[in-house]
Amino acid sequence: MIVITGATGALNGTTVDHLLERVPAGQIGVSVRDVAQAQRFADRGVRVRRGSYDDPAALLDSFEGADQVLLVSPNDPHADQPAQLRVAVETAVKAGARRILYTSHQHIGPDSPFLPARHHAAAEAVLADSGVAWTSLRNGFYAHSLDWLLGPWAETGEIAAPADGPVSWTERAEEGEAAAVILADQESGRRSFDGPVTLTARATPTFAAVAAIASELTGRDIRRAVMDDDDWVAAQVAHGSPEPMARMLLGFFQAARAGRFAETSPLLGELLGREPRTVRDLLADRVAAS
Numbered sequence: 001m002i003v004i005t006g007a008t009g010a011l012n013g014t015t016v017d018h019l020l021e022r023v024p025a026g027q028i029g030v031s032v033r034d035v036a037q038a039q040r041f042a043d044r045g046v047r048v049r050r051g052s053y054d055d056p057a058a059l060l061d062s063f064e065g066a067d068q069v070l071l072v073s074p075n076d077p078h079a080d081q082p083a084q085l086r087v088a089v090e091t092a093v094k095a096g097a098r099r100i101l102y103t104s105h106q107h108i109g110p111d112s113p114f115l116p117a118r119h120h121a122a123a124e125a126v127l128a129d130s131g132v133a134w135t136s137l138r139n140g141f142y143a144h145s146l147d148w149l150l151g152p153w154a155e156t157g158e159i160a161a162p163a164d165g166p167v168s169w170t171e172r173a174e175e176g177e178a179a180a181v182i183l184a185d186q187e188s189g190r191r192s193f194d195g196p197v198t199l200t201a202r203a204t205p206t207f208a209a210v211a212a213i214a215s216e217l218t219g220r221d222i223r224r225a226v227m228d229d230d231d232w233v234a235a236q237v238a239h240g241s242p243e244p245m246a247r248m249l250l251g252f253f254q255a256a257r258a259g260r261f262a263e264t265s266p267l268l269g270e271l272l273g274r275e276p277r278t279v280r281d282l283l284a285d286r287v288a289a290s
């Protein structure tokens with residue numbers, strides 16, 4: 001059986017949807033904090049059990065009989081996320097899983113200015129120590145994050161943000177689909193993916209390149225304005241963002257301009273059987289909808 005956590009969320013919910021096209025529903029379980037939110041999976045014959053990284057007993061019950069467990073990276077900014085993930089890995093081991101998968105990120109590192117990258121580094125260290133096979137899905141940065149990272153460029157004609165760098169922006173739904181292919185292939189024994197695997201789109205545009213794409217698609221002159229880091233944080237706070245959140249996001253820009261999100265891999269396209277969507281595709285959708 002394959003058990004998937006975070007299935008009531010966007011990424012792993014997509015993974016379950018795609019897995020249902022490849023594996024009989026009776027071989028799939030979801031471990032979710034609110035079973036009512038997973039009714040659509042129960043209706044299709046998926047085993048739905050309550051599980052939370054904050055409740056090891058329930059989590060263990062939800063992992064019962066699992067060969068593979070896919071752990072979502074937790075996202076509560078007020079929780080001790082590395083501790084939650086450690087509980088999740090230990091519980092999967094206790095349940096007898098033969099492989100643990102984890103939704104990581106394209107850039108990880110204990111010295112990264114980007115907090116989630118430090119959390120993912122801690123998570124991968126726990127996986128490496130777990131004693132069972134593991135697969136870390138190093139997903140590209142969600143392309144739809146650009147909707148707010150770029151600011152209101154369509155109104156102002158300007159992308160005003162701190163200095164950035166190349167980023168392999170990737171569509172979340174395609175990352176979820178690729179995870180389903182990996183899970184299904186490993187379940188059937190067709191092939192296995194050991195340790196970190198990078199799942200990204202191939203293009204790595206900077207914000208200047210994004211401005212050029214936006215100019216081309218709109219027929220307007222969309223400019224790139226580089227803001228001072230502290231001025232940008234102050235502007236975010238003035239627009240209602242809590243300062244710790246704004247500083248955490250500043251870490252994204254600091255990591256990007258150090259080239260830490262520049263890695264790409266052909267694997268996502270190979271798993272999907274098509275070229276992954278790019279920032280150009282995303283912006284074209286946005287422009288068409290406006």
Ligand SMILES: NC(=O)c1ccc[n+]([C@@H]2O[C@H](COP(=O)([O-])OP(=O)(O)OC[C@H]3O[C@@H](n4cnc5c(N)ncnc54)[C@H](OP(=O)(O)O)[C@@H]3O)[C@@H](O)[C@H]2O)c1
Pocket residue numbers: 005006007008009010011012032033034051052053054072073074075076084103105139140141142145172
């Ligand atoms: N690659 C990127 O650019 C990027 C960007 C942002 C975030 N992420 C990471 O990718 C993950 C998945 O993204 P997403 O868009 O699918 O987020 P999402 O829609 O918010 O889903 C997150 C899922 O994690 C579950 N979860 C959170 N804390 C948990 C806990 N303590 N125990 C058990 N389950 C828990 C949530 O459960 P409920 O449904 O009950 O809330 C939810 O199903 C995020 O959690 C985050 O770590 C990646």
